Structure formats: structure tokens, C-alpha cells
Amino acid sequence: MYTAGxxxxxxxxxxxxxxxxxxxxxxxxxxxxxxxxxxxxxxxxALGLALQMDETHATRSEEIEADRPIVSERTRTPAGL
Known part of the structure; x- marks a missing residue:
């Protein structure tokens, strides 16, 4: 997009x-x-900046998701126990 600009x-x-x-x-x-x-x-x-922000945001979201432990329904315990 920058080249087109x-x-x-x-x-x-x-x-x-x-x-x-x-x-x-x-x-x-x-x-x-x-x-x-x-x-x-x-x-x-403006389109170049929007695409850059979108790519940066998607990368950060994937990194955050990758750092979270995977918790399934079987490993969760009831609140009262």
C-alpha cells in the first residue's frame, strides 16, 4: 500500500x-x-497503516493466546470443592 501511495x-x-x-x-x-x-x-x-495495525494486533493476540494454559472442562473443579 505504501508503494501504491x-x-x-x-x-x-x-x-x-x-x-x-x-x-x-x-x-x-x-x-x-x-x-x-x-x-x-x-x-x-491510510490503508497501509490499517493493514499494519491489523497484522500487529493479530500477532499480539496469537502470542497472548499461546501463553495461556489450555484448560478443559474436565480439569476444572467446582467452586465449592
């Missing part, structure tokens, strides 16, 4: 330059294209 920054600049130089619509349209594609970068970075 950095790539979208480059694609934003490239789309702005291409629109500015190749389309007769003018600088306003080029600006809109650059801003449109440029907004992808924060989305990709």
Missing part, C-alpha cells in the same frame, strides 16, 4: 503534466486531474 504521487504529477500539455481544456482541467489522482495517495497510506 508513492506511485500515485508520481502519477498525479504525470497526469497533471499530460493534461496540461495534451488537452486543449487548459490549466483548470489539468489541476482537477492532478488533484483527483493526488487524493489517492493519502488513501493508500
Amino acid at each position: 508513492f506511485a500515485s504521487i508520481g502519477i498525479s504529477v504525470a497526469s497533471w503534466l499530460a493534461s496540461k500539455n495534451l488537452e486543449p481544456a487548459g490549466i483548470d482541467r489539468a489541476d482537477r486531474w492532478g488533484i483527483f489522482v493526488g487524493q489517492w495517495a493519502p488513501t493508500f497510506f
